[in-house]
Amino acid sequence: MEWITIVLIVCGFICVLLGMAGSVLPVLPGPPISMAGLVMLHYSGPTFSLGWFGWTLAILLTVIGIVVDYVIPSATVKMFGGTKAGATGAGIGQIIGLYWGLWGSIIGSFAGTFAGESVKKQGWKQSLKSSVGSTIGFVVSALIKLFITFVHLIIFIVVFFIGL
Numbered sequence: 001m002e003w004i005t006i007v008l009i010v011c012g013f014i015c016v017l018l019g020m021a022g023s024v025l026p027v028l029p030g031p032p033i034s035m036a037g038l039v040m041l042h043y044s045g046p047t048f049s050l051g052w053f054g055w056t057l058a059i060l061l062t063v064i065g066i067v068v069d070y071v072i073p074s075a076t077v078k079m080f081g082g083t084k085a086g087a088t089g090a091g092i093g094q095i096i097g098l099y100w101g102l103w104g105s106i107i108g109s110f111a112g113t114f115a116g117e118s119v120k121k122q123g124w125k126q127s128l129k130s131s132v133g134s135t136i137g138f139v140v141s142a143l144i145k146l147f148i149t150f151v152h153l154i155i156f157i158v159v160f161f162i163g164l
Helices: 003-024 030-042 051-079 084-119 124-163
Strands: none
Touching: 003 030, 003 124, 030 051, 030 124, 051 084, 051 124, 084 124
């Protein structure tokens, strides 16, 4: 194996793992990073081809992951009666909470939504309800993206071992 092939395979695998981490961390776009890892594997050599089915599945899942990332959190905030201020607070809270890891992001999302709803003069009950909706949206979105990146990992491993 040539050195460039090894570098592309290792970088591709790291991207797939980073994509998995990005599924639960709000700063990294998980599925697109994971997809970049599959692209690196594909271009590492002629024996590592995903084929039309692998590409179709990987691209479709990546697009679903991107849509889920934008739709589910805001939809659950609205479904639980939240406002745009609550959704904005959730995003800010996730980023601030990131300092304390995954649990910090979840708690930050909850607290940020509560603060945003409180600024909009919502009662504490409605603010609490919106915060629960925001947290549910964050967790559901993260789980779906984690599943997608796990499928990317399986594709990577299968293509790698078939190509050897």
